[in-house]
Amino acid sequence: MEQPNLSYIQSMSRGDQAFEQKILDIIKKEFPEEKKIYFNNLKKHDYKLTAENVHKLKHKISILGLEKSYAVAVAFENNLIEGNTSLHQEFESILNIITNYLQQL
Numbered sequence: 001m002e003q004p005n006l007s008y009i010q011s012m013s014r015g016d017q018a019f020e021q022k023i024l025d026i027i028k029k030e031f032p033e034e035k036k037i038y039f040n041n042l043k044k045h046d047y048k049l050t051a052e053n054v055h056k057l058k059h060k061i062s063i064l065g066l067e068k069s070y071a072v073a074v075a076f077e078n079n080l081i082e083g084n085t086s087l088h089q090e091f092e093s094i095l096n097i098i099t100n101y102l103q104q105l
Contacts, residue, residue, distance in 0.1 A: 001093065004064035004101040027060055028102050034060075035095055042088065051080035054091065061094060064101070069094040 006020065013019040038053035058073035072094060076087040 001097060002066055002068050004066055004098055007065045008063055023063070024105060027063065028105070031057075031060055031098065031102060035099070038095075042085070047080045047083050047085070051077050054080060057095070061098070064098060066094065066098075069097075 006024075009020050009023050012023075034053060034056050038050060038057060041047075041049040041053055054073055054077040058070055058077065061073050062070045072087060072090055076091045079085070079087055
């Protein structure tokens with residue numbers, strides 16, 4: 001599975017390390033809460049809200065350079081709208097990879 005990276009953030013920052021740190025701080029703050037809300041809505045079988053949670057999370061997936069994972073998130077979001085949770089294990093694996101990555105930064 002692909003690994004998160006800072007390439008996109010670095011390309012946006014043009015070498016401004018304060019900007020990079022600010023973006024990372026925002027992701028580190030928001031990601032755990034968004035992940036928690038995702039799991040709560042999935043547990044309640046509220047797939048409409050879960051799809052909205054995936055929509056928010058997929059932007060962080062993209063920012064962290066996870067192109068294939070972003071495609072999984074898009075497919076999962078669309079599936080959830082139709083009540084299909086078949087990609088949830090793959091999506092949760094992506095969330096775990098991001099969690100581990102952010103803890104190491």
